[in-house]
Amino acid sequence: MSLTLADARLVTPAGVHEGWLTIEDGRITHVGHGSAPGPGLSLGGRHVVPGFVDIHNHGGAGGSFPTGDLGKARDAVELHRRHGTTTMVASLVTDSIDGLRSAASSLAELCEEGLLAGIHFEGPYIAKARCGAHDPTLLREPTPGELAELLEAGRGHVRMVTIAAELPGALDTIRAAVAEGVIAAIGHSDADYDQTIAGIEAGASVATHLYNAMPPLGHRAPGPIAALLDDERVTIELINDGVHVHPAMLRLAYEVTGPGRTALITDAMSATGLGDGDYVLGPMRVRVEGGVARLVEGGSIAGSTLTMDVAFRRSVREVGMSLADAVQVASLTPARVLGLADRIGSIAAGKAADLVVLSDSLEVDGVMKGGDWITEPR
Ligand SMILES: [Zn+2]
Numbered sequence: 001m002s003l004t005l006a007d008a009r010l011v012t013p014a015g016v017h018e019g020w021l022t023i024e025d026g027r028i029t030h031v032g033h034g035s036a037p038g039p040g041l042s043l044g045g046r047h048v049v050p051g052f053v054d055i056h057n058h059g060g061a062g063g064s065f066p067t068g069d070l071g072k073a074r075d076a077v078e079l080h081r082r083h084g085t086t087t088m089v090a091s092l093v094t095d096s097i098d099g100l101r102s103a104a105s106s107l108a109e110l111c112e113e114g115l116l117a118g119i120h121f122e123g124p125y126i127a128k129a130r131c132g133a134h135d136p137t138l139l140r141e142p143t144p145g146e147l148a149e150l151l152e153a154g155r156g157h158v159r160m161v162t163i164a165a166e167l168p169g170a171l172d173t174i175r176a177a178v179a180e181g182v183i184a185a186i187g188h189s190d191a192d193y194d195q196t197i198a199g200i201e202a203g204a205s206v207a208t209h210l211y212n213a214m215p216p217l218g219h220r221a222p223g224p225i226a227a228l229l230d231d232e233r234v235t236i237e238l239i240n241d242g243v244h245v246h247p248a249m250l251r252l253a254y255e256v257t258g259p260g261r262t263a264l265i266t267d268a269m270s271a272t273g274l275g276d277g278d279y280v281l282g283p284m285r286v287r288v289e290g291g292v293a294r295l296v297e298g299g300s301i302a303g304s305t306l307t308m309d310v311a312f313r314r315s316v317r318e319v320g321m322s323l324a325d326a327v328q329v330a331s332l333t334p335a336r337v338l339g340l341a342d343r344i345g346s347i348a349a350g351k352a353a354d355l356v357v358l359s360d361s362l363e364v365d366g367v368m369k370g371g372d373w374i375t376e377p378r
Pocket of ligand 1: 056303
């Protein structure tokens with residue numbers, strides 16, 4: 001069975017062109033310019049972009065990955081898929097080691113089903129002074145042995161672990177993670193510039209939501225932000241919701257790293273897709289007001305209610321990225337971080353047919369995953 005999508009504006013890494021594509025067995029087989037050679041589904045000149053890839057996401061639609069409740073986790077995946085995210089990693093906030101092991105072991109099932117592309121431990125190896133919405137009483141010093149236990153619970157599906165580079169044992173644990181093929185990310189950290197460099201030298205290659213939960217840039221104390229921005233080996237995560245990071249600071253980071261080292265993330269929590277009200281993030285109580293999630297105790301920002309389509313749209317509208325660059329930061333760069341760029345992340349022959357159809361105002365009109373419509377364009 002082959003399907004042709006015609007009369008489309010295709011956004012590829014090379015730019016935007018009018019054209020068509022064919023899909024067979026879940027993959028893109030041809031990408032062409034101009035009119036399609038045969039009959040096809042006309043998209044009426046709408047944009048088609050690759051499905052979004054979210055490497056940091058805690059849930060949505062009332063479901064929270066940290067609970068390990070698979071029914072709810074499925075609801076969260078479904079919500080984000082309808083917003084164009086065709087590949088996502090489930091992030092776990094700090095919990096007891098037993099709690100993390102049990103959440104990872106149940107989420108591994110969703111990885112095996114292909115609903116999730118992996119699991120991310122955002123805690124417990126983070127700094128008390130920068131713990132944000134993580135429970136400070138459950139934070140721990142990292143050790144390679146304990147990390148190995150967590151990885152084992154995830155049955156090979158743990159893709160990322162966030163570590164504060166200044167903690168005792170951090171560098172050895174970063175090395176151990178990388179040796180196991182797990183991405184080490186620096187974040188929720190009170191590290192100074194030199195400690196951050198040491199973390200990168202040990203193998204850390206991602207900045208967990210740059211700016212948030214780390215010391216600010218200072219001209220004599222450049223801190224982790226300057227170290228992470230400055231190093232070509234590091235990809236920075238940015239939460240582009242207009243709340244977590246001021247657009248001017250987001251632009252500043254992006255001008256340094258460019259689309260090849262910038263990954264948009266949602267950091268979405270369970271309230272995403274629902275209204276204001278009371279929710280939980282792991283063991284912490286969260287209140288959402290005006291779409292902004294904060295801890296009931298202390299008021300720290302506690303994840304977001306962002307979806308990738310909104311982050312993508314804001315990148316074009318508020319940050320001023322070209323469509324091709326916005327596609328790169330929402331799809332190809334995070335796909336590369338996960339080691340999946342040969343299979344997903346752009347519109348090219350041979351890649352999975354993970355596609356988003358966008359209206360003129362860049363709203364999601366249709367989503368396809370592996371050649372099947374999640375929502376069919378009207
Ligand atoms: Zn998070």
